[in-house]
Amino acid sequence: MLKKIAAITAVAALALTSHATQAAEEWPTRPVRILTPFPAGAGPDAWLRVVAEKLQKKWGKPVVIENKPGGNGFIAIDAWKQRNGSDKGAGDAHELIQLDNVHLVAYPSLFKKLPYDPAKDFDVLQPLFRGYFFVTVPTASTYKSVADIVADAKSRPGALNYGSWSVGNPVHLGSALFESMSGTQMQHIIYKEVPMLYAAVANGELDWALGTLGSTNALAKAGKLRYLAVGAPTRQSFAPDVPTVGEAGGPAGFEITGWTFVAAPKGVAKPVADKIRADIAAALAEPDMKDRYATFGYTPYAPTPEQFAGFIASESAKFAEVVKRAKVSLD
Known part of the structure; x- marks a missing residue:
């Protein structure tokens, strides 16, 4: 009896597997x-x-x-x-x-x-x-490297600012991670929309902000903001001249990705x-x-x-x- 039950179970399992495989082959049906x-x-x-x-x-x-x-x-x-x-x-x-x-x-x-x-x-x-997110600054910024941001932030706790479009997004949390890893304290400024955020970097309202290439490249090409570094383990092939945050004098191992x-x-x-x-x-x-x-x-x-x-x-x-x-x- 046990052998019969086992055989029936095996056949049923095989049938279910066959049915699932056929369903996958036919998917999607609409x-x-x-x-x-x-x-x-x-x-x-x-x-x-x-x-x-x-x-x-x-x-x-x-x-x-x-x-x-x-x-x-x-x-x-x-x-x-x-x-x-x-x-x-x-x-x-x-x-x-x-x-x-x-x-x-x-x-x-x-x-x-x-x-x-x-x-x-x-x-x-x-x-x-x-x-990966880049560290962006206004073109006219005196910061030439991430080390400059860290040094200024340490000399004036709470004076520098960075921005994002909400609380809890990758840019906000990545910036908070940067503060933690660099031992600094800065102000978080929230903007309603992504374009407003990077326009604020370009016109000097913000000292710096993290941003993807897609969100910032138009302003960079227009000469309105600069890339200091990228929060990646290595330089990116599409931006080989931009150093990593560690290479630019920031905290080693800093990495932020969306x-x-x-x-x-x-x-x-x-x-x-x-x-x-x-x-x-x-x-x-x-x-x-x-x-x-x-x-x-x-x-x-x-x-x-x-x-x-x-x-x-x-x-x-x-x-x-x-x-x-x-x-x-x-x-």
């Missing part, structure tokens, strides 16, 4: 929608559209990008969760979402109560890029999740993407699921410490 918390035209949105165009060709179904900016990304997350509720069918991979790194690694430390559960709501599939990822709802069949993950990775690896990475100021990032999980854990621990030292809370 248009795929990807929600994003980024406004249309922002760097992460534009990059997602590049990837979506390639996925659409591969999948043979429309891939629709829907922007729902605002509210720390919670508006997009709430809309996405409603579309993937229990009454909609568990784990519908036709409804995906693009999220920012802060949603996984910073907000759990910044908010006592989140409107989502990173562990229970998302099946994190694949990162889309990594973008990255986005695509997630599916929990419960998506593993073969389907694996297919989406592999197809995104293949799209990002296509030959024409090399120049596009440089244009956006992004770097490729294609870890295995295990490597990505380890990276997320490491980043979470780092930002938990930053939030604790900065005594920042959003509720």
Whole structure:
């Protein structure tokens, strides 16, 4: 009897595996929608559209990008969760979402109560890029290196300022990390929009600010701001003359990066999740993407699921410490 039960169980398991594999081969069966918390035209949105165009060709179904900016990304997350509720069918991979790194690694430390559960709501599939942040100053600034900023900040505690577009975003937390690592104290100035932030750097309202190439390159090319360094482990190929923060006399090992990822709802069949993950990775690896990475100021990032999980854990621990030292809370 036990042998018969074991045989029946094995056949059932094989049937389920075969069914799941077939479902993955047939997926998608209708248009795929990807929600994003980024406004249309922002760097992460534009990059997602590049990837979506390639996925659409591969999948043979429309891939629709829907922007729902605002509210720390919670508006997009709430809309996405409603579309993937229990009454909609568990784990519908036709409804995906693009999220920012802060949603996984910073907000759990910044908010006592989140409107989502990173562990229970998302099946994190694949990162889309990594973008390192540059230290920017007004063109007319007397600072010639990061060492100059550190020296001035130490001589005048609380006098220097830096900016970001909100509390808890990568630029704010990265700047707070810079303060911690350099042993300085400065003022954080918040601007309503990203363009306003870097315009404030250009006109001298801010002493310095962290910014991606995509957000600052137009002003740099116009001669309105300068790059002192990049918060990366090595110099970037698209900006080889810009030293790392450590090379420029700042804290050694200072690294701040932004990255986005695509997630599916929990419960998506593993073969389907694996297919989406592999197809995104293949799209990002296509030959024409090399120049596009440089244009956006992004770097490729294609870890295995295990490597990505380890990276997320490491980043979470780092930002938990930053939030604790900065005594920042959003509720």
